[in-house]
Amino acid sequence: LRLFLGQSGRHERGDVMQITISLLGGLQTIYALYDTGQTLRDPVSGKAMLVTEQNAIQWPKEVESILFDTLPVEEKMVRLHTCGTSLRFTLVPYKAIGTDSGLLLAVRSDYLEIEGHRYDNTLIALWAGEIGDGVGYQALWSGTERRKGSVEETQNTVGTSMEKAG
DSSP states (O other): OHHHHSOGGGSOTTBEEEEEEEETTEEEEEEEEEOTTOOOBOTTTOOBOEEEEGGGSOOOHHHHHHHTSOSOHHHHHHHHHHSOOOOEEEEEEEEETTEEEEEEEEEEOSEEEETTEEEETOEEEEESSOSSTTSSOSEEEOSSOOOOBOHHHHHHHHHHHHHHHO
16 A cells, blocks of 8 residues: 555654544544655545545445445445445545556545544545554545654554444
């Protein structure tokens, strides 16, 4: 994923923040690395997008079965639009080293809350693989909010927060 999103390797391990995600009124907490090299933006508004491991979010069963299928992303999109969910999915184009272009599934949140600031209708791009290499974060954020927190502190609270969020 580092090649896909840019320069993650240039960051200190402590640039981790807690993010609350609201989807259909339900709240979930994840941890994100503040990553200035992650340049993915909402193609309509130009606003920053959160990029997260798709398995870091708890999904309704009908959505989960589609997301974790091995179908091409375009086919997943068709199925998500016909499965009856109220979640708002879209496809987001991206470029990466070694890839001329690609598409990522993304879901529009009700809002994200980061460091006491609320970001309404923010897109969340879904990455099928692992982002944080098991070091205390499951997402990348490049928006304006940033907080330096210890990865060690974050690792101790990730499991607890995910259990409470579920």
